[in-house]
């Protein structure tokens with residue numbers, strides 16, 4: 549993946565991602581000083597058909613820390629956002645530890 | 661809704677890591693989107709608050725939609741308070757609604773007929789989640805009636821309903837293959853109501869409070885276990901008149917569109 553955007557979903561309105569993982573990821577991103585966008589809840593953006601979702605997900609390569617790829621893809625579909633599999637890498641914070649998430653977000657080489 | 665930019669580009673000094681982190685966390689916990697950015701251009705037409713150690717002639721200052729919070733002049737606590745006030749524009753809602761995996765969906769419409777809260781609709785002859793706000797928080801029942809395991813609730817506790825890959829093991833674990841018809845005989849909601857009416861009748865006839873109550877509880881328990889329906893949803897099931905009205909409305913719509 550070439551130069552990519554970093555997007556972090558905080559899943560604010562549910563407790564499905566461990567708090568420690570979320571905090572450690574945010575902390576690491578804050579420490580590096582890298583540019584990134586943090587959204588409170590991607591599900592809410594999809595439900596509201598927030599145009600910002602399209603800007604984040606379909607304008608060039610993006611690495612997104614959230615939950616399962618199948619869920620995120622479905623959310624994008626539900627709000628009419630084009631899904632380009634080559635450009636979007638979803639890092640699942642429900643299954644990956646903080647170190648793995650940060651590594652995947654910051655590593656500019658393609659991971660999968 | 662306002663979004664926040666933590667700006668540390670040209671014309672601004674860097675923040676401390678802790679400062680950046682606590683502002684970031686405060687925004688997210690208040691439900692506000694936030695960007696860490698070094699770009700002088702704000703890519704948004706909506707209201708934006710730019711926070712940073714900004715020089716007098718900051719590049720952001722001339723834009724109409726941009727409000728500046730200068731950390732040289734304001735305490736971090738004051739800024740966080742202002743963010744929290746802006747966040748009050750948001751209606752409290754846990755974003756809980758079905759998400760369809762169109763790689764699996766066959767457009768059979770079973771979810772449409774099952775859900776009595778008008779969450780589903782049809783657009784261009786394709787199933788759609790028309791009213792996500794109508795969905796009952798924490799109720800994943802419709803995902804269990806989808807024969808293709810195509811309905812997800814991303815905030816659900818377990819796979820494959822939470823979006824995890826669908827495999828035989830997870831199907832087994834979540835009892836996705838539960839045959840609803842055999843469980844309670846056809847329309848699950850009407851079965852539930854019949855059971856509850858039957859129990860009431862029996863209750864009246866036999867004056868056997870305990871047995872009637874137990875029968876109802878058994879039925880509810882079965883439903884709850886199989887479909888994971890929360891008590892609040894069971895308690896708010898629509899009555900027969902409402903269901904009939906819904907059915908008639910759907911038929912009228914269908915006829916108006918030239919259906920059979």
Ligand code: SF4
Pocket residue numbers: 557558559560562565588589590591592614615616619620623814815
């Ligand atoms: S996309 Fe996933 S991580 Fe983000 S808010 Fe929805 S359920 Fe939570």
Ligand code: SF4
Pocket residue numbers: 760764765766767768769770771772787805806807808809810811
């Ligand atoms: S029940 Fe499942 S397969 Fe049928 S229309 Fe609904 S989502 Fe699609």
